Amino acid sequence: MREFVCGCCGRWRVTAELIRGRYRYRLVRRYRPEFGGGKDVLGEAGSIPELADLLTRRTPLTLADLREAA
Numbered sequence: 610m611r612e613f614v615c616g617c618c619g620r621w622r623v624t625a626e627l628i629r630g631r632y633r634y635r636l637v638r639r640y641r642p643e644f645g646g647g648k649d650v651l652g653e654a655g656s657i658p659e660l661a662d663l664l665t666r667r668t669p670l671t672l673a674d675l676r677e678a679a
């Protein structure tokens with residue numbers, strides 16, 4: 610599984626999971642420990658255009674803000 614994280618604060622993450630030959634993208638928001646930690650799954654997308662649309666609707670980010678997590 611590949612994971613991408615935003616460069617601004619690290620709280621927005623996208624995981625890319627290969628399922629039956631196609632990537633499934635999952636958008637997750639992580640909370641800081643002082644806010645109780647944990648995470649919310651904000652949505653899933655079946656393609657890069659869908660993921661870009663999801664980011665636009667649910668986050669202040671675009672695809673260009675994401676980089677692959679180490």
Ligand SMILES: [Zn+2]
Nearest residue numbers: 615617618619
């Ligand atoms: Zn950020």
